């Protein structure tokens with residue numbers, strides 16, 4: 001059966017299942033969500049209004065046996081940035097959605113009645129139901145209740161209280177194979193889902209399977225592809241220490257944003273490092289290796305237990321740990337894990353929220369290092385939606401405006417993550433030019449700037465950075481369309497068998513004849529589609545820059561500023 | 576001359592986190608890597624005083640050398 005577009009209209013409470021328009025057929029994942037948002041959403045619309053649409057799409061290879069192919073793309077106009085947005089996450093939803101024959105689920109309109117709904121999708125139906133039990137509850141309660149309520153294997157997408165309150169940092173959480181949560185974290189897509197009054201979405205593929213045009217070729221390509229991933233030396237480190245292995249190397253490089261971006265090294269780095277985390281996990285009987293979806297051969301996720309050996313949190317990522325750790329000066333991994341769990345439960349982006357706390361600390365709302373204070377405000381204010389809770393829940397920029405702080409690390413109102421752009425200049429280019437606000441995953445220049453992967457570019461020099469960021473952003477847009485986890489990029493950059501095998505997988509899946517150049521062209525056209533939407537929404541080249549303080553305040557220990565001119569920055573788009 | 580050596584990730588296993596060593600003048604980063612029994616092929620990042628360096632570089636008095644295996648994340 002050919003894949004279909006499933007459409008849900010919340011204004012009329014009607015649904016339909018449609019053929020895929022020709023011009024969308026070659027797209028999947030991010031390429032598809034961005035194409036649909038650009039085609040159907042008025043760029044100037046209010047992100048929480050009737051005209052915005054939430055688009056959910058599995059990648060082109062999701063639902064197949066291809067290694068690491070189970071990532072889901074969710075797109076909309078972002079209430080945080082006002083730009084187009086694609087947020088990418090693991091969990092079981094991409095695979096199950098693909099097996100259900102759904103190319104994309106489009107949710108449009110706003111309901112008239114003041115009540116909550118759920119959506120259920122199967123291969124031949126998509127239905128809207130009123131939901132009375134779960135509104136007001138956190139994500140973990142949703143997952144638990146639904147696993148009792150529903151029979152069979154379901155994917156679940158849910159929002160917590162933050163999404164219900166339409167906070168601009170609200171995320172959409174996706175169930176993983178073991179009932180943990182993965183998040184479509186950035187850009188406030190949970191608020192868009194909340195504005196449409198949808199508490200959760202369930203997907204049941206029944207006995208649906210993804211059709212493969214050339215099964216033998218597909219298997220062979222996957223063998224080569226998976227081997228390239230497993231053989232890459234960094235796969236071992238990611239499995240053992242998780243992404244948090246980065247704390248010490250970024251700190252050593254003097255690029256770990258500390259105390260609301262006033263220093264590049266954190267005294268307490270060792271206490272929050274991947275090495276320490278690994279020891280704690282093993283000591284307490286947690287799991288250092290875990291995958292966010294079946295078929296991942298890298299397994300960067302983990303289960304972190306508390307001192308009593310009970311599960312505290314899962315999928316404990318470097319950027320989340322950095323944000324509450326170094327940026328807020330909290331050198332206590334247990335407090336950070338506790339906060340991570342609360343933020344997962346209420347469904348709010350850990351990066352945006354913790355960086356917002358860093359700005360709140362600078363404003364004197366609480367002291368730097370006050371981990372207990374963060375936990376208290378999360379529970380008493382953000383979860384309950386008090387005035388302070390909403391200021392924080394609306395993100396870093398919101399806190400800066402409310403308290404008159406000028407050192408506010410955001411681009412297009414989205415918090416800058418864990419790599420200081422003054423001493424990793426390639427990341428500065430990515431933050432400034434990304435079509436979605438500051439986001440490290442859009443073009444991860446840390447590779448060549450710091451890690452020596454895919455070549456070497458001096459992190460403190462301007463030379464080669466624009467080209468590096470551009471190449472990475474183009475490649476990322478293409479990878480995000482396949483459903484592949486971005487961590488395949490490390491192998492793709494270093495192992496020459498990896499990318500051709502990925503292209504072979506696409507060709508064997510669909511019976512087509514793409515070349516490497518076609519994939520590059522796809523990445524370029526996605527970026528241009530996204531930028532076109534932003535320009536029509538009112539963004540200009542002047543928005544492609546970092547906040548002033550990065551150009552004027554030198555970052556210790558290297559005492560460097562960000563020194564690209566706006567004219568230089570504009571050359572990014574010369575392609 | 577005195578040099579501080581820091582090891583990271585699995586390079587710490589059955590070695591150390593941080594150690595001060597007294598070294599002969601002219602010692603290179605590669606010499607230290609070999610003395611520590613680290614496989615050169617496993618090395619991802621080398622830094623002296625928070626700047627990237629190479630196996631051939633000679634160390635100077637009071638340098639801090641950091642040795643990382645191939646790592647990544649993001």
Ligand code: SF4
Pocket residue numbers: 068090290291292293296297298299300301485486487
């Ligand atoms: S490497 Fe990590 S993020 Fe990627 S698919 Fe595996 S567990 Fe998920």
